[in-house]
Structure formats: C-alpha cells, structure tokens
Amino acid sequence: MSKREDVEDYLEDTKEFPKVRKSKRKWIIISIIILMLISVVVFIFMSPFKLKKGDIKLSYGKKYKEPGYSALKYGHDYTKKVKVSNNINYKKLGEYKVRYKVKIGFINYEAIRKVDLIDDEKPVITLKGNKETDVCPSKKYEEEGYEAKDNYDGDLTRKVKTIVKDDSITYSVSDSSKNKAKIIRKLTYQDKVAPxxxxxxxxxxxxxxxxxxxxxxxxxxxxxxxxxxxxxxxxxxxxxxxxxxxxxxxxxxxxxxxxxxxxxxxxxxKKSSLNDGRPGTIYLTFDDGPNQGTTNVILDILREEGVPATFFVTNNGPDYLIKREYDEGHTVALHTATHDYATVYASDDAYYRDLYSVQARVRNITGYNSTIIRFPGGSSNTVSRRYSPGIMSRLSQSTLAKGFKYYDWNISSGDAGGTTIASGVYNNVVSSLRKDRVNMILMHDIKPYTRDAIRNIIRYGKEAGYSFEKITMDTPMITQGVNN
Ligand SMILES: [Zn+2]
The missing domain is CATH 2.60.40.10 (Immunoglobulins)
Incomplete structure (x- = not known):
C-alpha cells in the first residue's frame, strides 16, 4: 500500500467517529433528566414523618403514651402542624392505629403507628388455708378452696385445673392470652396441734x-x-x-x-363454826326489806341506840331507805332481787341473774359493790330441791369462787312465821343469846312486830354486856350446812 492510500484510509475513519459519540451523549442526558424528574417526584411524595420507636405493644391496663414523632420537609419543620388520632379501645385487646396527618403544599401526608393492646399479665391464684398445710395423719386432705382472678378475663376459678398427689396439690390456670399461672399446696401428714x-x-x-x-x-x-x-x-x-x-x-x-x-x-x-368470831358479839340482821313503815322506824331506833346492823335487801321497797341504811353506817347486803324461790332457784344462772340484779340496785343507790349475801331460806334450805336438785351444793361453792361470802344465822327470831307478836320476837332472841359465841340473829325488817321488839332487844343486849357489830367481808362466815 502507498503512503497516500494510508492517509486516505485514515481520513475515512476520522470522519465517522464524531457521529457515533454525539448520539450516545444525547441518550445519557435524556436518562439523567428522566432520573432527575423521577427523583423530584419521589422526593415530593416522600413521607416527612419520623416516628420514634415505630410499632409498639401496649400492656392491658396501661394508657397509650405518645413516644414522639417529627415531620420535616424541604428543610422546614412541620411537626407542630401534625394532627394525631387513634382508635384505641382500652377495654378490648387487639391491634389499633395511631394516625399522624399533615398537609404540606397541596399534598396530605399520613403515617401510621400500629399499637398492639396485649394482656401480658398472668392470672393470680389464691389458696384458702395455708400453702403448707398439715393434714391429720389418719385423714385425707379436704380442699379448703381457691380462687383465680385475671386482670383481663376476670374470675377464672372454674377453669383452674388441679393435680392431686400424695404430698401436694398443683393448681394451674391460663388466661385467654395464654398467660399461665401455677401454685402448689404442700401437704404434710402430721399433727402438731395440741388438744x-x-x-x-x-x-x-x-x-x-x-x-x-x-x-x-x-x-x-x-x-x-x-x-x-x-x-x-x-x-x-x-x-x-x-x-x-x-x-x-x-x-x-x-x-x-x-x-x-x-x-x-x-x-x-376452815370450817366456820358457830364459835367463830368474837364471843359475845351480836349481829342484828334484817332480811327481805326495805319497807316503808318498818325499815325507817328500825333505822331511827338503831341511830338512837347507836348500834350497827346488817340489811339483806331485795329489789322491793323505796331506794331512799337503802341509801339511809348505807349512809347511817350499816351494812347493805344482798338477799336476791325477787326472793321468789321458783325464780331464784330455777338454775344456777337464774340465781346469779337475780343476785346481780339486786347487787346492781345497791351499787346504783350507794356506789358500794356489796358481796355479802344470804340465800333466801338460808344455805340449808330444802325448798330449792323442788326447782333444781343440788343447787345449794353448787351455789355454796360457786358464790365463794366468785368472791362472795354468805351468812346464815344461829338465832332465829321466829318472825318469819313462828310468832307474830313483838314479845314473841323478843323472847325468841334473848333466850338464845350466848356470851361464849357469836350471835347471828335472823330478823325481818318488813315485820311490824320485829320493828316493835328491836329497841328492847338492843337494850337487853347492852345491859347484859354484849357488843353489836355489822357484817363485813372480814366477818367469819356463819353457815348451817347444805341439804340440797
Ligand atoms: Zn328472806
């Protein structure tokens, strides 16, 4: 090949080349423009929202708390324009949505956060009785009961399953969200409790x-x-x-x-004997009062003669006479409220009811809580056997246990029936007085003939050298012996 031919070839080649390069560049530019347009569109429609924490799970019973969000677009902060709403029903488990909305330019943007309201709390089983229970060795355990409650499902007691073994009972239950609870009662066959x-x-x-x-x-x-x-x-x-x-x-x-x-x-x-106490002492004792017309006169005489006495009172008669008895230095003692044998001796309880009644009366009038008593008919009476056999044996012990002291007598004036005249009362008393012992005289201040005899009895005693005393809690008991 000649040199010229080479040059011509070369020129041929260089003529073609710029044509090809020009068309490729055009396509590249078109592609770039298209890509840029797409980018702009994507950018325009791209969400401005950023939600902190994303989708969340919310435990039943708790309130939804906004974790936070922001809305940024074109270099501006639209967060404050965002409207937030949700459809959460706190009473029902399920999936809910929190919606975030904002309008920028002509476009409404929206974001959604899913909130899953779940029950992640297990039920609570409560046992009646102890978790560790002793069972009598010879017996079977008897279920004491149990209860299962769930924060969402409520009472699940009927769904509790039990597995009974020799040494334990297992109680288990699941709630509707499959949260499982289990509790075990341990059984030990032993008796550690004393009778x-x-x-x-x-x-x-x-x-x-x-x-x-x-x-x-x-x-x-x-x-x-x-x-x-x-x-x-x-x-x-x-x-x-x-x-x-x-x-x-x-x-x-x-x-x-x-x-x-x-x-x-x-x-x-120590057995009380009729010789207990100071020999030569006279205890004037009056039962069944007070009574207007007799007790008041007897009180006058006692005051005039300057001697103390003891009154075993009932719930009869006026309050003021009991007050006088107390204020004038005599002992107010208890005979029973009703003095009705059938009532008083119906039972031990009946006796105490009656006794406490008259004790309260005296306390209310005088402020003094008397614990000196005389049984209607005396401790040796047999009439009580008709209503409650053995009652005097019991009362003569239980009264002492309760802090009372009871006093019978060793001289009867006979004014309960033996005599109905003042001289009869007088003679019965003075003929029985003895210097070598205590003289506990039974009289009744409700009797007019006793009222009329009392001054002479006192005068006789004084002249014969007797001393007069009233019963106190220190006075040795004078008792006759129980016959029922
Ligand atoms: Zn009586």
Whole structure:
C-alpha cells in the first residue's frame, strides 16, 4: 500500500467517529433528566414523618403514651402542624392505629403507628388455708378452696385445673392470652396441734371444810382425734376435811403425742363454826326489806341506840331507805332481787341473774359493790330441791369462787312465821343469846312486830354486856350446812 492510500484510509475513519459519540451523549442526558424528574417526584411524595420507636405493644391496663414523632420537609419543620388520632379501645385487646396527618403544599401526608393492646399479665391464684398445710395423719386432705382472678378475663376459678398427689396439690390456670399461672399446696401428714382442754365448772373453787368436793372434771377435744375427754388423766386430790389449797391437774395426750394440761385450784376453807368470831358479839340482821313503815322506824331506833346492823335487801321497797341504811353506817347486803324461790332457784344462772340484779340496785343507790349475801331460806334450805336438785351444793361453792361470802344465822327470831307478836320476837332472841359465841340473829325488817321488839332487844343486849357489830367481808362466815 502507498503512503497516500494510508492517509486516505485514515481520513475515512476520522470522519465517522464524531457521529457515533454525539448520539450516545444525547441518550445519557435524556436518562439523567428522566432520573432527575423521577427523583423530584419521589422526593415530593416522600413521607416527612419520623416516628420514634415505630410499632409498639401496649400492656392491658396501661394508657397509650405518645413516644414522639417529627415531620420535616424541604428543610422546614412541620411537626407542630401534625394532627394525631387513634382508635384505641382500652377495654378490648387487639391491634389499633395511631394516625399522624399533615398537609404540606397541596399534598396530605399520613403515617401510621400500629399499637398492639396485649394482656401480658398472668392470672393470680389464691389458696384458702395455708400453702403448707398439715393434714391429720389418719385423714385425707379436704380442699379448703381457691380462687383465680385475671386482670383481663376476670374470675377464672372454674377453669383452674388441679393435680392431686400424695404430698401436694398443683393448681394451674391460663388466661385467654395464654398467660399461665401455677401454685402448689404442700401437704404434710402430721399433727402438731395440741388438744384443747376445758374445765367443767370454775377454775378456782372454794369449799368449806366438811363439805364434800365433787370434781366436775373436764372435757378435751383434738383437731385430729375429736372428743377425747375419756382419755383425760386426773392428778391430785382434795382432802375436803383439811383446810388448804389443793391443785388438780387434768392431762390429755392426742394420738400424735401432743400433750397439754390444765389445773384447777380447790381451796378448802376452815370450817366456820358457830364459835367463830368474837364471843359475845351480836349481829342484828334484817332480811327481805326495805319497807316503808318498818325499815325507817328500825333505822331511827338503831341511830338512837347507836348500834350497827346488817340489811339483806331485795329489789322491793323505796331506794331512799337503802341509801339511809348505807349512809347511817350499816351494812347493805344482798338477799336476791325477787326472793321468789321458783325464780331464784330455777338454775344456777337464774340465781346469779337475780343476785346481780339486786347487787346492781345497791351499787346504783350507794356506789358500794356489796358481796355479802344470804340465800333466801338460808344455805340449808330444802325448798330449792323442788326447782333444781343440788343447787345449794353448787351455789355454796360457786358464790365463794366468785368472791362472795354468805351468812346464815344461829338465832332465829321466829318472825318469819313462828310468832307474830313483838314479845314473841323478843323472847325468841334473848333466850338464845350466848356470851361464849357469836350471835347471828335472823330478823325481818318488813315485820311490824320485829320493828316493835328491836329497841328492847338492843337494850337487853347492852345491859347484859354484849357488843353489836355489822357484817363485813372480814366477818367469819356463819353457815348451817347444805341439804340440797
Ligand atoms: Zn328472806
């Protein structure tokens, strides 16, 4: 090839080349423009929102709290223009939406946050009785009951499943969101509880020497063995003829060797004899009053003669006479409220009801809580047997245990029926007075013939050298012996 030919070829080539490069550049520019247009459109429609934390789960019972958001567009902050709303129903589990809306230019933008209202709390099972329960060795455990409550489903007690084994019971339940609860009751077959022992009658008993003591015994019950009274072992005894303090111990053991004991104290008081107290003393005692027309006159005479006496009153008669008795230095003692044998001796309880009634009356009038008593008919009466056999044996002990002292008499004036004239009363009394003993005289201040005899009785006693005293809690008891 010639040199010229080479040059021509070359020129041919360089003519073609710029044509190709020109068309490629055009396409590139078009593509770039299209891409830029797309970018602008995308940019325009791109969400301005940023939601902190995104979708969230909300526990049932809690309120939705906005985690925060922002709306930025074209370099501006539109956050404050955002409108937020939600459709959450707090009473119902489920998926809800929080909507964020803002208008920028001609375009409405919206973002959504999903809120899942869930129950993530398990039910609560509550056992009645203890979680660790002792069961009587010979018995089967009896279900004491249980309860299951859920924050969302409410009462699930009926859905509780139990698995009963020898040494445990497992209670389990699931709520509608499959939250599971479980609790175990442990069973131990043992009895660590001691029996209970209860004394029949009073814990402290007093009797006067010579009266027999009948042990009222005790009863015992055990949480596992039931009534085991017949297994009580009694230790100690009472010598009712020898004054002193005696202890009786009642012991009981259940089948699991739990043991307990209680004690009763029996005080045997020195036998009161008719020679107790200061010999040559006269106690003027008046029963069944007060009574207007007799008691007031007797009080006048006692004041004039300067001697004290003892009045065993009832709920009859005017209050002011009881007040006078007390204010003028006599002893106001208790006879019973009604003095009606059928009422008073119907039962031990009936007696005390009646006694406390008159005690309250005296206390209300005088402020003095009298504990000096005389049984209607005396402690030796037999009429009470008609209403309650053995009641005097019981009352003569229980009154002492309750802190009372009772007084019978060793001289009867006969004014309850033996005589109905003043000279009869006088003779009965003075013929029985003795210098070598205490003289406890039974009279009734409701009787006019006693009223009319009393001054002469006092004068006789004074002249014969007797001294007059009223009963106090220090006065040795004068008792006749119980016949019922
Ligand atoms: Zn009487």
């Amino acid at each position: 209970e022992i209860k004394l029949n009658g009073e814990e402290k008993v007093s009797i006067t020497a010579g009266n027999s003591f009948t042990d009222p015994l005790a009863s015992a019950t055990d949480n596992c063995d039931g009534d085991i009274s017949s297994n009580i072992v009694t230790e100690g005894s009472v010598d009712s003829n020898t004054p002193g303090e005696y202890t009786i111990t009642y012991k009981i053991k259940d089948s699991s060797e739990n043991e307990i004991s209680v004690q009763r104290t029996v005080t045997v008081l």
